[in-house]
Amino acid sequence: MAQFDFAYGDYAKTQKQINSVYDKQKATQLAEYSHARNKATSQLKQQKNEIMPTFQSKRNQADVVNKQSVQALREAMASQGLLGSGENVSANVGLMSSRQNSLNDINLEQQQTENDFSRRLSDVNDPADRNKIISSIEALRSGALAEAYNRQQQLAYQKRMDDLAEQWRKKEWEYRLKQDREAAARARAARSGGGGRGRSGGGGGSYSAQSANPGLAKPLSESDLHWAVQQQIDKMNKVANPKTAAVAPHLGSTAYFNKMKRLMG
Numbered sequence: 001m002a003q004f005d006f007a008y009g010d011y012a013k014t015q016k017q018i019n020s021v022y023d024k025q026k027a028t029q030l031a032e033y034s035h036a037r038n039k040a041t042s043q044l045k046q047q048k049n050e051i052m053p054t055f056q057s058k059r060n061q062a063d064v065v066n067k068q069s070v071q072a073l074r075e076a077m078a079s080q081g082l083l084g085s086g087e088n089v090s091a092n093v094g095l096m097s098s099r100q101n102s103l104n105d106i107n108l109e110q111q112q113t114e115n116d117f118s119r120r121l122s123d124v125n126d127p128a129d130r131n132k133i134i135s136s137i138e139a140l141r142s143g144a145l146a147e148a149y150n151r152q153q154q155l156a157y158q159k160r161m162d163d164l165a166e167q168w169r170k171k172e173w174e175y176r177l178k179q180d181r182e183a184a185a186r187a188r189a190a191r192s193g194g195g196g197r198g199r200s201g202g203g204g205g206s207y208s209a210q211s212a213n214p215g216l217a218k219p220l221s222e223s224d225l226h227w228a229v230q231q232q233i234d235k236m237n238k239v240a241n242p243k244t245a246a247v248a249p250h251l252g253s254t255a256y257f258n259k260m261k262r263l264m265g
Contacts, residue, residue: 011152018148022141029133040124048117055110059103066099 073091 062102
């Protein structure tokens with residue numbers, strides 16, 4: 001079976017490709033079949049035309065042999081003075097019977113030969129052979145179309161699963177980002193110390209407001225962001241979940257830091 005490339009959403013394109021491949025294959029094989037059939041038919045007819053006339057020559061030869069035998073018998077009987085005898089009559093009857101048997105054998109051989117040519121010509125032109133070619137190709141086409149359809153269903157299912165996984169990863173990222181923002185805000189408030197409380201007219205109240213609503217926190221400095229990233233790395237490296245732990249080494253990368261900076265700044 002031919003091999004085809006499958007891509008999600010391209011079933012119609014793949015179907016067209018499959019049909020094109022097997023249409024060409026069918027046309028090629030049927031053309032080869034027709035050529036071979038016509039060649040075989042022509043050869044058989046030529047052989048028949050060459051062989052059939054030989055049977056008339058055989059009959060003519062049988063007559064020649066019979067005439068020679070009759071003439072030889074007559075001369076022999078005449079030399080013995082037996083032309084009018086019963087022996088001569090019996091001998092001539094025997095010669096006539098032998099001639100007829102020879103002719104019957106030749107005619108039978110001719111009929112058998114003609115029947116053989118007719119059978120062979122019929123076999124060569126039997127539509128069953130052509131139908132087998134078509135059936136074989138159509139079976140391959142059906143298999144390829146079925147495979148393409150099943151593959152398309154698998155790709156569609158995989159896409160749905162990927163979409164769901166992406167949604168989960170997005171929510172997980174948003175949750176972790178929220179945690180990082182809150183942790184960074186608390187860290188900044190803690191480092192601010194008394195200065196922050198003096199400006200707010202009571203440090204406890206200011207700290208509570210920022211803790212309750214991290215969105216009120218000031219934009220993070222790069223040091224705060226580095227600290228939040230490291231905190232996230234430390235937390236995730238302690239998690240036993242292999243899937244989560246596998247992500248942790250990438251959190252310390254420059255790309256992750258820059259992404260956090262864009263999202264949290």
